Amino acid sequence: MDRYANTCPLSQKQLLDEYFMEHRAQVLALAAFLDRFERSAERNAEDDFRMNAFRDALALLLESGPERARRVQLAMSDRNLDLMDERDGQSAYGAPIRAASTGSVLTGETEQ
Amino acid sequence: MNYIDLHAHMISRTTDDYHRMALTGCVAVTEPAFWSGRDRLGPLAFADYFDHLTTFEPERARQYGIAHYTWLCLNPKEGEDRELARQVLALIPGFLDRPNVLGIGEIGLNRVTRNELATFLDHVELALEHRQLIHIHTPHLEDKYKGTKVIVETLANDPRIDPARVMIDHAEEHTAPLILEHGFWTGFTLYPRTKASPARALDMIEMYGPERLCVASACDWGASDPVAIPEFVLEARRRGHSEELITRMVYGNPAAFLGQSPKFRLPVPAPINAPVTPAPLSTD
Numbered sequence: 001m002d003r004y005a006n007t008c009p010l011s012q013k014q015l016l017d018e019y020f021m022e023h024r025a026q027v028l029a030l031a032a033f034l035d036r037f038e039r040s041a042e043r044n045a046e047d048d049f050r051m052n053a054f055r056d057a058l059a060l061l062l063e064s065g066p067e068r069a070r071r072v073q074l075a076m077s078d079r080n081l082d083l084m085d086e087r088d089g090q091s092a093y094g095a096p097i098r099a100a101s102t103g104s105v106l107t108g109e110t111e112q
Numbered sequence: 113m114n115y116i117d118l119h120a121h122m123i124s125r126t127t128d129d130y131h132r133m134a135l136t137g138c139v140a141v142t143e144p145a146f147w148s149g150r151d152r153l154g155p156l157a158f159a160d161y162f163d164h165l166t167t168f169e170p171e172r173a174r175q176y177g178i179a180h181y182t183w184l185c186l187n188p189k190e191g192e193d194r195e196l197a198r199q200v201l202a203l204i205p206g207f208l209d210r211p212n213v214l215g216i217g218e219i220g221l222n223r224v225t226r227n228e229l230a231t232f233l234d235h236v237e238l239a240l241e242h243r244q245l246i247h248i249h250t251p252h253l254e255d256k257y258k259g260t261k262v263i264v265e266t267l268a269n270d271p272r273i274d275p276a277r278v279m280i281d282h283a284e285e286h287t288a289p290l291i292l293e294h295g296f297w298t299g300f301t302l303y304p305r306t307k308a309s310p311a312r313a314l315d316m317i318e319m320y321g322p323e324r325l326c327v328a329s330a331c332d333w334g335a336s337d338p339v340a341i342p343e344f345v346l347e348a349r350r351r352g353h354s355e356e357l358i359t360r361m362v363y364g365n366p367a368a369f370l371g372q373s374p375k376f377r378l379p380v381p382a383p384i385n386a387p388v389t390p391a392p393l394s395t396d
Contacts, residue, residue, distance in 0.1 A: 077286065079258065088223060091252075
């Protein structure tokens, strides 16, 4: 049972009429990014932790059931709840680095 | 529509942004102390920052009819340095009586380390000792879930904490229910790429209801939008939400939380040219 059923005031038809075009563009942006990743001049990050989280998130989009956004957020989250002994850097990466082996050069988000 | 931006780092924005915010209905901002993009060189840099937040910035806002309030702390990005934290915490009480200081913030966690948690707890003690409101930053991206969980569980286990006096900000789909079910206020941050969009913030309001929820821009030196709240208003109208609900989200709710500080006054139209100490309008 979806506890959030009927909370959006618009009908499905209204949602499509109003929002289909912008989300169509977003799907194409994702598809083109995946194409670009495969066409890359150097295939050196096939198993990068960020790409693995990204693929997990994409798979969730096609699963049935409510709260896809929450499930995608969790797929992109570090669920190791132990405190770190010391800071490993200032910035987050968007996907859990602790859950995967790495070796790539990383550039994290730098916003505050 | 009049609105309050509960989280705006105006020190990083131009005077043109105050102008645009005023044109779009902004009547008040609150500015938490934050990371400048690089670690500051020492405690004196924080003293200078706090002085700026409590003198120059409110005067710059006033010239556009915007009330400016602030929160003081050592931000979570620099919380790893315990010695610096001790030095900055010792400075803060000297600023708490200034007329636009509402409380302690934005404190919280960044990479969720032991030292960050210790610095966070020191700030909580300071807030309790001085009966200040608390404004909390939850971590970015992959760190948000665990960091929010640590913050909520730590505060919920402290009987001295009144959750109604605490704003746990930057909530998203995987953290908002946890924050709300413990009685805290929470905020959705309209910040492109790394936080929530107006559409997703509205989704969460539809799902969780409007109680103890606010929206804010968190505009700063990064890619961000000082008129993000008007964008939220537009999206809410596009979905057919009532003006009553929209007003509550962008004005009534932040006013209710902030109004717990005796220093916060509900914004009323005031003559912009009222006589005050002049401040320069240009930066050169």
